[in-house]
Amino acid sequence: MVVAMKKTTMKHKGVVAAIIGWLGLLATTLAAMAFFERQQLFMELQSEAAILYRQASQRADQHDAHLTSLSAIAVAEKGNQQGVFLNVADTIRRFYPRITAINLVPLDRADADLTTQSGQFFETVIAAANASRGELMLRALPQANGQYLAIKRSPNTTEARYGLAISVDAERLLASDNDFWARPSVTRSLRLPDGTLLIGEGSRSAAISFRHALSSGSQPLLFEAGISPSLTDFLPADRTLLVALGMTLFYLLALLGWRQLVRTRRAEQQAQLSASEAQLAHATRVNALGEMASGMAHELTQPLTAILSQAQAGRHLARRGDMGGSEESFSRIVEQAKRAAAILDRLRDWTQPHAERAELVPLNKAIENVEALLHRELEMRGVSLMTDLAHTQGVSLYLDRIALEQIIFNLTRNAVEAAENSPEARVMILSAMTKTRIMLEIIDSGSGVPDAIRARIFEPFVTGKVDGTGLGLALCQRLAEHMGGELSLIEDRPETVFCLWLPRCVEKNKESLK
Numbered sequence: 001m002v003v004a005m006k007k008t009t010m011k012h013k014g015v016v017a018a019i020i021g022w023l024g025l026l027a028t029t030l031a032a033m034a035f036f037e038r039q040q041l042f043m044e045l046q047s048e049a050a051i052l053y054r055q056a057s058q059r060a061d062q063h064d065a066h067l068t069s070l071s072a073i074a075v076a077e078k079g080n081q082q083g084v085f086l087n088v089a090d091t092i093r094r095f096y097p098r099i100t101a102i103n104l105v106p107l108d109r110a111d112a113d114l115t116t117q118s119g120q121f122f123e124t125v126i127a128a129a130n131a132s133r134g135e136l137m138l139r140a141l142p143q144a145n146g147q148y149l150a151i152k153r154s155p156n157t158t159e160a161r162y163g164l165a166i167s168v169d170a171e172r173l174l175a176s177d178n179d180f181w182a183r184p185s186v187t188r189s190l191r192l193p194d195g196t197l198l199i200g201e202g203s204r205s206a207a208i209s210f211r212h213a214l215s216s217g218s219q220p221l222l223f224e225a226g227i228s229p230s231l232t233d234f235l236p237a238d239r240t241l242l243v244a245l246g247m248t249l250f251y252l253l254a255l256l257g258w259r260q261l262v263r264t265r266r267a268e269q270q271a272q273l274s275a276s277e278a279q280l281a282h283a284t285r286v287n288a289l290g291e292m293a294s295g296m297a298h299e300l301t302q303p304l305t306a307i308l309s310q311a312q313a314g315r316h317l318a319r320r321g322d323m324g325g326s327e328e329s330f331s332r333i334v335e336q337a338k339r340a341a342a343i344l345d346r347l348r349d350w351t352q353p354h355a356e357r358a359e360l361v362p363l364n365k366a367i368e369n370v371e372a373l374l375h376r377e378l379e380m381r382g383v384s385l386m387t388d389l390a391h392t393q394g395v396s397l398y399l400d401r402i403a404l405e406q407i408i409f410n411l412t413r414n415a416v417e418a419a420e421n422s423p424e425a426r427v428m429i430l431s432a433m434t435k436t437r438i439m440l441e442i443i444d445s446g447s448g449v450p451d452a453i454r455a456r457i458f459e460p461f462v463t464g465k466v467d468g469t470g471l472g473l474a475l476c477q478r479l480a481e482h483m484g485g486e487l488s489l490i491e492d493r494p495e496t497v498f499c500l501w502l503p504r505c506v507e508k509n510k511e512s513l514k
Contacts, residue, residue, distance in 0.1 A: 022251050029247045034234040041229055048180045049210035049225040052188075056173055056223060059098065060216035063150050064136070066092050066099070067164060071154040074104050074162050098172035100147060104154070105129075105163040121149065122163075129153040129163030136218035138192050146170050146199045148192060150219060170198035174223070185229055191222040200224070302373075302409060303340040307333050309376050332372075342402045361401045363438065364389045367429060370408045374416060381420040385412070385427045392431040392438060397502060403479040404502075407487070410472045411442040411498050417465075418446030418496060433504065440500040441490075448496045449489060457489055 070092075073085045089102035105125045121141060128137035128151040141147040147167050153160035170190045180186065189200025193213070198221075209226035227233075314329030371385060378385055397404070408429075415427045424445040432439045449457055449464060456462045458477045463470035473487075480487040480500060490497040 037234045057215040060219040067152045074154045098169045101167040103165045125163040125165045188225045303336040306336045362396045383425045387429045389431045399483045407476045415444035419444040438502045442498045
C-alpha cells in the first residue's frame with residue numbers, strides 16, 4: 001500500500017510538472033509572438049511615418065513656390081495688380097485646401113491690405129517681414145489652433161514694401177489616406193522649429209517613436225509619430241488562439257516522445273550507475289590531489305622567496321663585515337625554513353582529520369612579522385605600508401599562527417602589487433574590535449578588483465593577474481573559515497578593502513584555557 005501511495009504521489013508530481021512546463025512554454029511562445037508583433041509595429045510605423053514625412057516635406061516645399069509667384073505679382077507694375085493677385089490667391093486656395101488664407105500687408109500701412117481672409121494678425125506679419133533677412137519666417141497663427149503663418153518679405157530685398165503671408169493648416173499638411181494613422185494607439189504631431197506645438201500631443205510618451213524635422217529648407221517643422229501599443233496590438237485574439245493551439249499540440253507530442261525516450265534509457269542508465277559512481281569517486285580524488293599540489297606550490301613560494309631574499313642580504317652584509325646584520329638575516333632564513341616546513345605539515349594534514357595547532361599569538365606581532373617579510377618588496381616596488389593597530393595593542397588570539405600570518409601575508413602582498421602603479425602607491429592595515437570579534441582591514445590605492453571576477457574572487461583559479469594562479473584568496477578564505485573567521489571584499493568603499501573578521505578570544509594566560 002505504501003508503494004502504491006508513493007507511485008500515486010510521483011504520478012501527481014509528474015502531472016503538475018507537465019502543466020507547469022506547458023504554462024512556461026505557452027508564456028514563452030506568447031512573449032515571442034508579442035515581441036514579433038512589436039517589431040512588425042515598429043517597422044510599419046517607421047515605413048508609414050517615412051512616407052508621410054516625405055509627403056509633408058514636399059507639400060512644405062510647394063509653399064515656397066506659391067510665395068515666390070505671389071511675390072512676383074505683388075511687386076509688378078500697377079494696373080490690374082489687385083485683381084490678379086486675388087485671383088491667383090483664390091486659385092491656390094482652391095487647389096491646396098491646406099492653405100486657408102493668403103495675405104499681402106503693406107509694411108508702411110499706406111496702401112490697402114490684399115487678403116483672402118480678414119484677421120487680426122497683420123501686425124505679426126509686418127513684424128516678421130521686417131525681422132527677415134531673406135529667410136522665410138514661421139509664426140503660430142494667434143487666432144486659430146493648428147495653423148501657422150509662413151511669412152516672406154516682398155520684394156525679398158532690403159527695399160521690401162510688403163509682408164506676404166500664407167496661413168497653413170497643419171492637420172491638412174499631415175493628411176493621409178492610410179488607415180494606419182486612424183488607429184487609436186498611433187499619435188502624430190507637428191511643431192514649429194521653436195518647439196510650439198501645432199497639432200497633436202507629441203509622442204514623447206509613446207513606446208515607439210519617429211522624430212525628424214521636415215526636409216524643407218524654409219519650413220523645417222518637427223514631425224513626430226509614435227505608437228503606444230496595447231495588449232491587443234501585441235496579441236491579436238485570432239492569431240493568439242491559433243498559436244496557443246498549435247503550441248499545445250506540439251508540446252503534447254514532444255512530451256509523449258520524451259517519456260518514451262526516458263523509459264528506454266532508464267534501464268541503460270541503471271546498468272551504468274555503479275561504474276559511473278566509481279569513476280566519479282576516482283575523478284574526485286584526482287582533482288583534490290591536483291588542487292592540493294597547486295596550493296602547496298603556491299604557499300611554498302612565499303617562504304622560499306623570503307629565504308632567497310634574506311640569503312642575498314646576508315651575503316651582502318657579510319662582504320661588508322656587518323656580522324650583526326648577517327646574523328639577523330641567517331636567523332630569518334632559519335625562521336622561514338621552519339615556516340616552510342610548517343606549511344608542508346599543514347597542507348599534508350588537510351587530507352585527514354587533525355587537531356588544530358593553536359597557540360597564543362599576539363595579533364600585532366603577527367602583523368609586524370608580515371611587515372618585516374615584505375620590507376624588501378615594499379622598497380623594490382616603491383609602495384608605502386602604514387598601520388593603525390592601536391585598537392588591538394596587547395591583544396593575543398589562541399589560534400594557528402602560521403595560518404594567521406599566511407592570510408595577512410597573502411592579502412598584504414596582493415595589495416602591494418595592486419598599489420604599485422597607482423599615484424598614491426599606498427597600503428594600509430587597520431584593526432578594530434567589537435565585543436565578539438576582531439577586524440583587520442587591508443586597504444590599497446590600486447585600481448580595484450575587476451567587475452568581471454568580483455563575485456567569484458574567492459573561487460579557486462579565479463584571478464585578475466596576468467600570471468596569477470587564482471589560489472591565494474581561495475586559500476585565505478579557507479584558512480579564515482577554519483579558525484572560525486570570515487574574509488570578504490568590501491563593496492561600498494572608494495578604495496579596495498579586504499576585511500578579515502576573527503572571533504574575539506583574548507587570552508592573557510594560556511593556562512586559563514586548560
